[in-house]
Amino acid sequence: MTSSNLTGPMFSTDAMQRIFSDRACIQRMLDFEAALARAEAAHGVIPADAVAAIAQCCDVAQIDLVALAQAAAPAGNLAIPLVKQLTTRVAQVDADAAKYVHWGATSQDAIDTGLVLQLRDALDYIDADLAQLADALAQLARQHRDTLVVGRTWMQHALPTTFGLKAAGWLDAILRHQDRMATLRARSLALQFGGAAGTLASLGAHGMQVAATLAAELGLMLPDAPWHAERDRVAEVATVLGLLTGTLGKMARDISLHMQTDVAEASEPVAAGRGGSSTMPHKRNPVGCAVALAAAVRVPGLVSAMLSGMVQEHERGLGGWQAEWDTLPQIVQLTAGAVQQMRQVASGLSVDAERMRINLDATHGQIMAEAVTLALGGKIGRMAAHQLVERACREADSTGRHLREVLVQDPQVSAALPAGAIDRLFDPAGYTGAAAAFVDRVLQTHQRRNANFHQE
Secondary structure, three states, X not given: OOXXXXXXXXXXXXXXXXXXXXXXXXXXXXXXXXXXHHHHHHOOOOOHHHXXXXXHHOOHHHOOHHHHHHXXXXXXXXXXXXXXXXXXXXXXXXXXXXXXXXXXXXXXXXXXXXXXXXXXXXXXXXXXXXXXXXXXXXXXXXXXXXXXXXXXXXXXXXXXXXXXXXXXXXXXXHHHHHHHHHHHHHHHOEOOOOXXXXXXXXXXXXHHHHHHHHHHHHOOXXXXXXXXXXXXXXXXXXXXXXXXXXXXXXXHHHHXXXXXXXXXXXXXXXXXXXXXXXXXXXXXXXXXXXXXXXXHHHHHHHHHHHHXXXXXXXXXXXXXXXXXXXXXXXXXXXXXXXXHHHHHHHHHOEEOHHHHHHHHOOOOOHHHHHHHHHHHHHHHOHHHHHHHHHHHHHHHHHHOOOHHHHHHOOHHHHXXXXXXXXXXXXXXXXXXXXXXXXXXXXXXXXXHHHHHHHHO
């Protein structure tokens, strides 16, 4: 992956940087080569006594990575110079064994399978962080099930809602992403092994047997056919992670808006060196949200590159496959970084329920205008009620009065609604509809998912 050593830790995770490091990339390709030798020996394709020497040399510590990188440019991929170096190393141990390095395979077999092995490790880490993020969001939803907050549409005050419902909305989406990740694995973590043109002709009658053993050696699914030019598996990984990153970005956007000084309803966890300013000591910046939002900006374009690269030529793509090499690792790393940051934010999020209640009163009762309109509509008709309350809101704005004060002085309103009923209509807690029920439903789904996971 092409990334900066300086900014990499900011937008990714330590684990993901290790998984997609240069050394890990080459080691995973070498893992393929060692497993290939074992599988072929098991079926008599290569001599059994060649395996030890090959496996012994399938160690990235024995590979000259600088020379490998220099040779990859004219060769067109990393596998060609890697196989040359590996063969040379094996020959130093056992000249006869060197004849059987990479036997019957093609460069793309090693590169794609190595990538799949990296993806398996990466998805494990993302899954673990997603589970913790889901638990943190469930805790927020449960704790703030009935905490009143302004519901905002088009960035304006709309109606009362609860912060628990907002957290449940984030959780609901994360639960769907967990389901996507589970089904994604069954399709994407597949062996790539087809030989020069996807027929395994070089292995004669033993091709399918070797492929099955090789898949078992590596713990990967054996696909019905090689997928050299059918890139839907890796494109699906990119797309699912793109969807996940979008959800994390939405969550980050919401929290960062709640953190605005003028709103001040929530804030990221406090830690030494986190969220400060180089010049303004008072600042408390939403740095975790910034990482997720940056990922949400960058990942869609990278996903687009993966989708564009699906249009490949005949049995082996020219350009589309090569475009994946850096693109997919970047998507995975950015997504992992965003998941980790939002997990930390959700786990330590500070919620100011008092400030939320204060902000509900910022429009001097106008946030309850719909409730009043519906109550009046049952008496004088919906359209007439709408026009009456709309006029009252304008008068409240122009005079600086509370909407309730304006309404109780309107004879048409007082004739239709007694004062006690009007008072009740201006209680935000009485106008959150099914918010609590929605929260409970999402929490039940989360609980069932956790129970099923532990049973598995």
